[in-house]
Amino acid sequence: MPAKVLEAIFTLLVSHDTPRKGHIGWIRVSHVCSKWRAAAIGSARLWCNIPVDVLDNRWVSIFVQRSGNEPITWEMPKIWTSPYFAPPPRSPLSPHVQTLIQENLDHIAKLRLYLPASTPENKKWIRTLGAKASLLTSLDLDCLFSPPVSLASSMAPFAAPLLSELVLKGISPDLAGVSWSNLLTLNICNAQLDFHPLLAVLSSAPKLKELTLRDIYLSSTTSTGAHNRVFLSKIQKLDLRSDPRTCVIICKALSIPPIPSYRVDFAGPQISFQSGVDPIIDVISVIRERVRDAYCSERPLYQLEISQQSQTEELWGDVTIECGDERCDEEAELEGDGIMNFFKLSLSRGRISDENTLSLLKSLSLGTCVKMHASGYLLSDGDVWMDILPDLSRVDKLEVCLRAGQPFIEAAFELFDDTTSILPRLTWFTLNMVNLRAPYDDDPPIPIQLYTWIVDRQTRAGVKALHQLEVICCPGLTAKQKDLFYKLEGMGLLMDE
Structure with a gap:
């Protein structure tokens, strides 16, 4: 059988029999006979995907060596998370693997690492990772450091020219001077960000489709006028989950077209909407603006969902709003276009007064709503129903x-x-x-x-x-x-x- 045919077969096997601890997976084909071994070792593409935390140091070195000049995918398997169980413990990267990543950073196309926050060596190493990554298209660093680690663009490759996906958790990147002309997905969690560099870097990302900012603290914030807003023309998904101040500031700094998924979670345990006036006014202003922007006269508010947040939510927030255009299965109900405008308002029990609940509801275009779902404690007061019915x-x-x-x-x-x-x-x-x-x-x-x-x-x-x-x-x-x-x-x- 020709070597090219063997290589094609082995390529299919790579995705179906990945190595794991105690099992070398598809690598077994190199142990069958000399011809198969030569075909496997001679194909650099077979060795480009390095499952870093399931192989020992010897095998990691072999993968790197046999991958040649091909772009490397260096990924730890994703951590399965549940609100009921703690995630499995992660071992820190060995010094040998750390050195290999640093030495081959310029050949890595995808890099995904989960670094235990309890290991001081991880913090020290991440600061020396380096920024030279000309082939890098996807970077996912899940560190969950508390407090988050501050990194300049010269320390880490989050300013790589080909970067299309960036996920940073527990890392506060210095975004000054960074430009993302190819970025499609940005996800930053548990970090401190300088407000104006954040806006500048978002304005440099004309292709951005998904933006997620969770547990973010903004520094050096000043109000931005409507003419200075950043217009994210390609955005399809926006997810903001932070304290009310941060959410309001970011919402007012961005101009968002009607999109399939728009979620803002005003989660602030230090701010209570039960008696506070300013937070609820700011939240209402964001909702009113979103309603005005998203629900044009041609497609007014179609479906409204009002519910109580579950205790299994990732964040136990005060107020959550979700809105945007969604595909509807019942296209006949929508005169054939299959599009509906959807708005979800979710509040936490005991965190907001009936007066503020009513103020939030009155800020919506209830008169244009066609479908409505109401549950939980949010509408458990008859006076609120009397006002909105x-x-x-x-x-x-x-x-x-x-x-x-x-x-x-x-x-x-x-x-x-x-x-x-x-x-x-x-x-x-x-x-x-x-x-x-x-x-x-x-x-x-x-x-x-x-x-x-x-x-x-x-x-x-x-x-x-x-x-x-x-x-x-x-x-x-x-x-x-x-x-x-x-x-x-x-x-x-x-x-x-």
């Missing part, structure tokens, strides 16, 4: 879950009188995991309030009748109450306990 004039599909359910039913029952039309376009209504037991003995039963509201709206002039009612996993319904719902005519009914 009259604004939801275009909602045709509504799902209410958990603690938001009872206050919604009580507010809708109270507001839906002879002169008021609440949710006039609603045709699909879902209650999910809502406790339908009345909280007080003297209250009308919650299921009866729900039933009365539905019957009343089915015959109300100027109000669309419900086509579908879903009551899913909602305790508190008696057999007689269930019979009342089953006797409703003219609509589909799903009752799943």
Whole structure:
């Protein structure tokens, strides 16, 4: 069999049988016979992907030697993370491997390293890594140092000319004078950044598609006028998760077009939105601006999701907003273009007052919302529902879950009188995991309030009748109450306990 054919077969095997501890993987082909060995050793491309933390020093040296002048991919396997379990411990890079990386940095195309924060040798070595990396296209340094390590562009290759992906965690890069003409993805976490060099380097990245800044502290911040904003014309994903001050400053410094994914997490344990005035005003200003920029008259706000953040979230934030254009599977509902405008507002329990919650909701274009999902503690107050229900004039599909359910039913029952039309376009209504037991003995039963509201709206002039009612996993319904719902005519009914 010709050597070229063997090389092609071995190339396929490389991705399917990677070396791991105690198992040399595809390298076994070089032990079969002299012809196979010659074909394997003679193909430099087979040895370019170096799994650095699963091979001993001898094998790492062999990989480097046999890769020749081919661009090297030097990656540690990604760490599997879970909110329930601590990540597996990482061993520090051996001095031998550190030296090999430094000596061959100019031949590395992709470099991904996870360095334990508890090892002082890692901090010392990362400061001497070097900046000469003419072939580097992807750099991922996950160090999680606390406090983060400050690195100048002369110490590390995060200013490489071909760099298209940069991930820095636990490292504070000095961005002065750095230019990223080819950068597509930027992810910086747990770092201190100088504000103006950050804006300058973002303005030098015309191809940037994904920007993530988490747990960032900004220094030397001054306000920027609208004319000085950085316009990220190619951006498709923006993820900001820091304290309110940092998020607001960055949001006001960037000009973002409507994009598929826009997330800002105002996470600041030192700032409470319960009584603070300035933080909530700043957050509302960002949301209002985002609504104005993202939801043009041709495509107004389509779907609104209001929920409580889970304790398993990476950050237990005060306020999270997500908005942008998303593909919708139900293209027929959107007149064939398959695009919808989506907005998600997520708040943490007990961290924001009802007044501030209402202020946030009122800052949205609720009158243009067509679909809405509400759950958790965020809308667990009937007064908030009483204030926003009259604004939801275009909602045709509504799902209410958990603690938001009872206050919604009580507010809708109270507001839906002879002169008021609440949710006039609603045709699909879902209650999910809502406790339908009345909280007080003297209250009308919650299921009866729900039933009365539905019957009343089915015959109300100027109000669309419900086509579908879903009551899913909602305790508190008696057999007689269930019979009342089953006797409703003219609509589909799903009752799943």
